[in-house]
Amino acid sequence: MTLDDLRRWEDSGAGWRVVHRGPEGITVSLLRCDGGEEVDRFVSDDPTIVAHVGGRTSSEQDA
Template sequence: MTGAREAPVDVVRRWETSGGHWRVLSRSDSSVVLGLFSCDGGEEMHRLTAASAELDPLLAGQTRSDD
């Protein structure tokens, strides 16, 4: 184990590939907080906080993965 931090974009892509959903819980000029939800969208499993610059290209203005 290297202890290297996984890129937020990679975390979100892996989550979606596994069938999970995400929602933007809060957003500012500098950061985004995403809730990562189970495949049925019902239970929040994890929260991801990242710099806006890291996630904005992936989110493309969406507030949830099923937009």
Template sequence: MTEQAEPSDDLAAMLRWRASGGEVRVLDWGPPLQVALITCDGGQEMQRVVSDAADLRAELGG
């Protein structure tokens, strides 16, 4: 049996944002990776995540 690693804080934040209906936009693949957390109702950037987390990059397809 293999243990699944806990997601990084950055990946967890992005997954929570998506689960609540927000959009995610990759601004720069870096390194470091820069991701904008965008509102679902107006396209406003609410937060920017700057990260070296490999699991976040993998989740976003980079």
């Protein structure tokens, strides 16, 4: 998953939720736009993704 992929996910109306933060990076759950059901997860230590997510726990929070 790249930051561009995550932004496309958000732009399509779908959401995400941080499942875990740790030394290996963040684990993010990708959620459907029609009810929030999890469809996938990814772990990333990419600094651009970590910065984009910031301290938020989900895409529903303001950046």
